[in-house]
Amino acid sequence: xxxLKAKSLEMRTPQVTKTAVLVIGGAEDxxxxxxILRTFFGRAGASNGYITIIPSASRExxxxxxxxxxxxxxMGAKKVEILDIRERDQCESAETKAxxxxxxxxxxxxxxxxxxxGVLADTPAMEIIRQRVRAGQLTLAGTSAGAAVMGHxxxxxxxxxxxxxxxLVDMATGLGFIPEVIVDQHxxxxxxMGRLISAIAAHPDRLGIGIDEDTCAMFERDGWLQxxxxxxxxIVDPTEVTHTNEPHVGASEPLTVHNLRLHILSHGxxxxxxxxxxxxxVHRISS
Amino acid sequence: xxxLKAKSLEMRTPQVTKTAVLVIGGAEDxxxxxxILRTFFGRAGASNGYITIIPSASRExxxxxxxxxxxxxxMGAKKVEILDIRERDQCESAETKAxxxxxxxxxxxxxxxxxxxGVLADTPAMEIIRQRVRAGQLTLAGTSAGAAVMGHxxxxxxxxxxxxxxxLVDMATGLGFIPEVIVDQHxxxxxxMGRLISAIAAHPDRLGIGIDEDTCAMFERDGWLQxxxxxxxxIVDPTEVTHTNEPHVGASEPLTVHNLRLHILSHGxxxxxxxxxxxxxVHRISS
Numbered sequence: 307x308x309x310l311k312a313k314s315l316e317m318r319t320p321q322v323t324k325t326a327v328l329v330i331g332g333a334e335d336x337x338x339x340x341x342i343l344r345t346f347f348g349r350a351g352a353s354n355g356y357i358t359i360i361p362s363a364s365r366e367x368x369x370x371x372x373x374x375x376x377x378x379x380x381m382g383a384k385k386v387e388i389l390d391i392r393e394r395d396q397c398e399s400a401e402t403k404a405x406x407x408x409x410x411x412x413x414x415x416x417x418x419x420x421x422x423x424g425v426l427a428d429t430p431a432m433e434i435i436r437q438r439v440r441a442g443q444l445t446l447a448g449t450s451a452g453a454a455v456m457g458h459x460x461x462x463x464x465x466x467x468x469x470x471x472x473x474l475v476d477m478a479t480g481l482g483f484i485p486e487v488i489v490d491q492h493x494x495x496x497x498x499m500g501r502l503i504s505a506i507a508a509h510p511d512r513l514g515i516g517i518d519e520d521t522c523a524m525f526e527r528d529g530w531l532q533x534x535x536x537x538x539x540x541i542v543d544p545t546e547v548t549h550t551n552e553p554h555v556g557a558s559e560p561l562t563v564h565n566l567r568l569h570i571l572s573h574g575x576x577x578x579x580x581x582x583x584x585x586x587x588v589h590r591i592s593s
Numbered sequence: 594x595x596x597l598k599a600k601s602l603e604m605r606t607p608q609v610t611k612t613a614v615l616v617i618g619g620a621e622d623x624x625x626x627x628x629i630l631r632t633f634f635g636r637a638g639a640s641n642g643y644i645t646i647i648p649s650a651s652r653e654x655x656x657x658x659x660x661x662x663x664x665x666x667x668m669g670a671k672k673v674e675i676l677d678i679r680e681r682d683q684c685e686s687a688e689t690k691a692x693x694x695x696x697x698x699x700x701x702x703x704x705x706x707x708x709x710x711g712v713l714a715d716t717p718a719m720e721i722i723r724q725r726v727r728a729g730q731l732t733l734a735g736t737s738a739g740a741a742v743m744g745h746x747x748x749x750x751x752x753x754x755x756x757x758x759x760x761l762v763d764m765a766t767g768l769g770f771i772p773e774v775i776v777d778q779h780x781x782x783x784x785x786m787g788r789l790i791s792a793i794a795a796h797p798d799r800l801g802i803g804i805d806e807d808t809c810a811m812f813e814r815d816g817w818l819q820x821x822x823x824x825x826x827x828i829v830d831p832t833e834v835t836h837t838n839e840p841h842v843g844a845s846e847p848l849t850v851h852n853l854r855l856h857i858l859s860h861g862x863x864x865x866x867x868x869x870x871x872x873x874x875v876h877r878i879s880s
Contacts, residue, residue: 562858564871
């Protein structure tokens, strides 16, 4: 039975953990199945994992950091620590650098994305995370504000209930872990389609990714992202746009955008960031 | 100067009014420029126009009917009357038929689209309107509930702030003046993208048209529609959809829809209902 023998061998050989970037739409399940957090935990090394939580976006870093610490400890992580960076100079400390050089997972909590960028952008700490993510040494997750910072361009705020227009969305510069995308979170929950379309009209060289609550877009290093969780991941792809009046109209004038491509992905669906191809779910995502 | 002479002759020759169907997203300007209502007035014959107002969707038909009557009288219509159909048998009366056979414009007010369909659907009155619109003898306008009834499938109600899914939208049968479309109104104003996508996922042989407040999609008889007014007309075109999980998932499970085409049209932009082509505004719409 050669197949059975091969299978048996494979099961006894320790697998190298496949790193990923998990972009979570906020309000992920922290109590029941914890599917998204469990997937992050698995991709960050599972029981061999060393998870560093960065609650810098939050006004209550001790509370929110403590909550995630308990979750990952309950799951069985080898080490969990909170890196509560409040000032930019903490990003240069030996302690910060040591944690980020050694950990196998970094988790960015919710809060205010401008605060998170304000302390982390263009610091040595940030550079360590970026390089180790790129090298496949580190799994990164961000939820809510921690998700918003993933692109080069970042939605800092905005409205809903209005016609798409430039003034509907406030843009800033994000941390650029996945520079190709503009992320919006709590997406359908807070009716943010208009503001994501407005953001993409202004930056048609990017891809709009709207992520619902308790939902995740998990980016693999080969360019595929997978939708995971309770809601949907919305892709607004401007590659084929034939006409827009942006930036020739005033900030409060209605936008024209012709030939956007729109995908609504649910659990297990996949999309390729560079090929722009979309595949239906074939099986559940391994965690 | 042959061109000048031709121009001069043309100006003196009375033009045959080009009829149209105006689908208005609700809350159209009734006080200032009244651009949309003025366009309807022009297309319904202007000072030669005989306008019949049907306020059957409303709980306050006298008030709303009176308001539109004053507007069209102020504009200079030859005749304006209110046809307050409350019961289906009124649709067979000689008075109703006479008005609908003779008028040059019919205006359907806002209110409750189910009430409007309840009294009008499959009646002789409805058949007269339908035939005369098709024959180019009558300009039809509907605002809010009066817009919702235009398609064969009608959005009767639904929610926002949720992931697209079947249970997000209640469908019913509309009056079918433009059977190819599913209309949603107060569109960005009430954050209805999710419910329109849900409706289109269930009816991928139709075209989704989301119309903002004080905004109109004006359908010409040659298949072109033009956006007009303050907001945008959103087109959700499922022609190229490659995959959807509808109807194989439960009503409250998130929908998958791959390869929707999305157009955001603003004032003057055009879209062809059958060719599915989109053209940017070149000049303002003549009224």
